[in-house]
Amino acid sequence: MKAEFIEALEEIEKEKGISKDTIFDALELALISGYKKNFGSSQNVEVDINRESGEVKVYAKKSVVDVVEDELLEISLEDARSLDNKYDIDDVVKIEVTPRNFGRIAAQTAKQVVTQKIKEAEREIIFDEFINRENEIITGIIQRFSKNNILINLGKTEGILAPSEQIQGEAYNQASRIKTYILEVKKTTKGPQISLSRTHPGLVKRLFELEVPEIQEGVVDIYSISREAGSRTKIAVYSNDENVDPVGACVGFKGARVKAIVDELNGEKIDIITWSKDDTEFISNSLSPAKVLKVEIDEKEKSALVVVPDYQLSLAIGKEGQNARLAAKLTGWKIDIKSESQYKQETGISLTDDSYEIEKSDNNFL
The missing domain is CATH 2.40.50.140 (Nucleic acid-binding proteins)
Known part of the structure; x- marks a missing residue:
């Protein structure tokens, strides 16, 4: 390898962000394998690449011993001191054993290593970009x-x-x-x-964040989402500003904002409801578009009995139980829905649309 190779590595370092030392270290390891494969696998060798000139040298590493039992791995103290008087028993002597044609092997290996390192670096860049997304x-x-x-x-x-x-x-x-x-x-x-x-509830959340500036700005927040992809989604929202209607912000003028999301989801129905601190009110809202007459909650069991007008029972439950199922996921409560007549028959209490209103908490939205 020549100085041109060093220049090429400098360009790679600038363009790909791969340090020269990283490539040199990988190349030296690869050349050790290449040497052993071509010139004998029993030797303990070290490859050194001059970082300035690109010159490659191979050294056999031998331990200094009294009696040599393996010439490939050991050298006598006498022979070691013939090279340099500083050596003593258990020292390691490095003897250059660079083959004549090793430059060709080095060049081929360098090409493979550089190509591999570039691929690894590009993969790392892509991973770092997408892991943050x-x-x-x-x-x-x-x-x-x-x-x-x-x-x-x-x-x-x-x-x-x-x-x-x-x-x-x-x-x-x-x-x-x-x-x-x-x-x-x-x-x-x-x-x-x-x-x-395409099925994750997070897709709906991100679409609302893209379409509704009030959500981007933090004026309106999404509390929870329940979704049966391709069919229906319920999303609970609330406002941090009493002057901003969270549902209206999400629907948009003439329904433009929610329509853009429905179109992106190929017609998936979306119910946007208002979240409330009051669990009774939140559960009632979650069964939209059905009208709710009464909600009785059991805090210990985290369950709720919901009473609806007789004519709205099927609407509250939904096709194959979908509306009730999504409401339960949205609120985190077990929901049992009964018609007004069923409730009257079981309790003897009559609820009329004109006289009964759901008890609401005095708490404001967060």
Whole structure:
């Protein structure tokens, strides 16, 4: 290797951020393997590369002993002192054994090592970039399909949308742009593995953050989200400013903001409800769009009995129990829903729409 090689390493150091010493250390280790493979594997050798000139030298390392039993690994005290009087028993002598054609082997190995180090550095850069973007939204282009996985071009690398993270019934077309949620970034021997999702509730959260300036500014906060991807999502929001309606901010003028999110999710229904400190009120709100007459809560069991008008029982429960299920996930409470007539039959208490209102806490929203 010549000075040109040193200059090339300096360029790589500037452009790729890989230090020369890192490459030299890796190259020396690789050349030791190369030497042993080509010139004998039993020797204990050391390779030294001059950092200024690029000159490569190979040294056999031998222990100084009284009686030599293995000439490849040992040298007598007499022979050692013929090289330098400073040596004594148990010292290690380095004897140059650089082969004539070792420069060619060194050049080939250097090319392989540099190429490998550049790949490793690029993978590290990509990993560092994406590990800091976990739980964020990213836009990519659908590249190809592999064993039900969808590989998405993210620019510098690809992300994987696994079958479990795909929305059932959603069409995924090659070369089309798609927004996904970065679920996880892992290091592998082949580089960073980026797992993406279209089903995670975090996707909905990030979409609202993109569409609603009040959320970006911290005026409106998202308390919780429950989602059955491709079908329906419930999102609970609250305002830090009493003059700002959190639901109205998320819906937008003529529903423009929420419509943009629904369109991105290909028609997934979204219920936006107001979170309240008062659990009774929060549970009542969570069953929107159904009207609630009464909520009885059991703090110990973290369960709630909700009474709704007879004609709204099916709406409160939802198709296949979806509305009640999502409300339970959203609030963290077990919810049992009964119709007004069922409640009257069991308790003897009649609730009328005109005279009964849900008891509300005097607490304001956070």
